[in-house]
Amino acid sequence: MLHAALVELDAIPIGGTGDDADYTGWARQFDLGFLTLTDVGSDPVRVVRAPRMLVGNQDDFYLLSIAQESSSSFNGNVRSQLRRGDAVLLDSTAPFQLSADEFAHHLVLTLPRADVARVMPVDRERVGRRIAAENPVLRVLRAAIAEICVGGERFDPDTLSELGHTVRELMFSVLRSDELADQAGVNGLLGHRAQLLRMRDFIRRHLAEPDLSAKTVAAAFGVSVRYVEIVFREGGTSPARHIRETRMEEARRSLASPRQRQRSIAAIARSVGIENPTVFTRMFRQFHDITPSEYRHSPAGESCRRSRAEGSPPG
Template sequence: MLRDCIVELDAAPLAHAEAAPDGDYAGWVYRRDLGPIGITDVGTDPVRVARTARAIRRSTDAFFLLSIAQRPTWSLHAEHQTSMSAGDAVLLDSAQPFRLAADDFGHHVVVNLPKSHLTRTFRMARDVLGRRIPAGNPMLRVLMAGVAELGREPGSLPDGSETEIGHTFSELLVATLRWEENPRPEDAGAVLGRRAQLLRMQDFARRHLAEPDLSPRLLATAFGVSPRYVEVAFREGGLSPSRFIRETRLETAARVLADPRQRHRSIAAVARSVGIEGPSTFARMFRARYGLSPRDFRHAPFGCAAGDPPGTEGREVPRGS
């Protein structure tokens, strides 16, 4: 089960675990899919897991994995061998070999995000892969607080809210990485303030996609800030505000077009629902983004047209031996 819970991994108990008097192995995997991201809680007797070159060659998985240690563990990825205490994290790339191991009972929370989703919004420094992200990173702490809240009452989310929550978690993941790249601690307060404001502005934009006049100027008016402030906040997040609005409109439209339950809606109605009133304009923008017309996209095999690898199925495995 550990081999398949996130991406294909080679997993094996450590020698002293295999020699346990009762011969039992205990572990659990809890999985939650939230639209663009997945969250997996993994607990295991002492074990070594590895993403091997062989597994990479025979799979098409393309994810970044933020592995957050809940107990002491260590990882090896790229040129970094990293020891982690509880609360520390490490960013792993499923397209590169890596290892994780725990000499005692291992416990990780893993946030996985398609690589294409992250690279569209964040220009990542290469050396962040495999490097320890300390538990004191405030964005990481906010992310973990959100994960803990999700686990407090499983099944309590309102219908249809998973994707919106997933977008919020993906923004927090990006903010966690950006915090690590900030070289000036004296600016941390201002940066954190802009990032918090950015999350609120992005949420506002998603909730008002249907309004054709949604624009950076409208965001500035709604939040009582200058257009320049909006521009700076969004560019720190990796996209200009205009591009964020455009990309979010097209991604939302793509999800609707790929949903068999929405086949009764005309393409023009889908376009209007994301604030694009001209069918020809929508068709041109959509083709430029996805390489297919909206009509062809709607009838393409699900998950293939968008260019992102399909998500893994959610599953929950109870504790047990």
């Protein structure tokens, strides 16, 4: 069960074989577009990412695991005791271990390492280190993903994808805020982070406008262009870069959507604010190393369409 839900893992029940008739466990997965959320619970268990699993393995993710019950983690030389609400960042390219002597329950956000690296560097010292439940940004993240777990099955895939934008940014905020030593610094980050989330939401809703820019955002929020640039810089990017990335990701998702299979590539380009098909093709190739037409007919595009049609997350 754990093997299929996360990255390749060995799950070893503590005090039993795992074949007992009264064994209790579950794994529920939500595709949030940019990342995956897994709600996983189990009787007392030790979950191991062993060195042998890394040989020739293509898993390349960061996992932010949020403990819903007391447990412990071991990553490299770092051992952390996790209380309810604590979180720990794990790296799928290195051995790690999670264990719980009583019922185990974690909410796990899985995000490609490359996506994290584009936004912020992650020091090895941060991996495996406990992020305290009292962290105010972590509290916001916990509340958001708890709502998704409760009502996720009622959301359609497009709604979950929109929520994924917010969850992804909150995850980055948790990692950044964990580096701040004083509460004033955290509060300052939260202020700009709230603005950043609102600005990114504005951008997603106005992608089809060709002239969308930092100036457009500044006018909509009644602030200066300089302020918009500062808010995005603290988020690890720039307004222009974020607009381009959001356009290319939305275009990728449209090309993979079974509901838009008959829609022309030029129409999809216009829907993300790019009126020139040649410019769209060049930009798409820069971001995804493949042309829009090639992606639509590629195994990745077909796999994504099948997953959406079947109501399951892409493999």
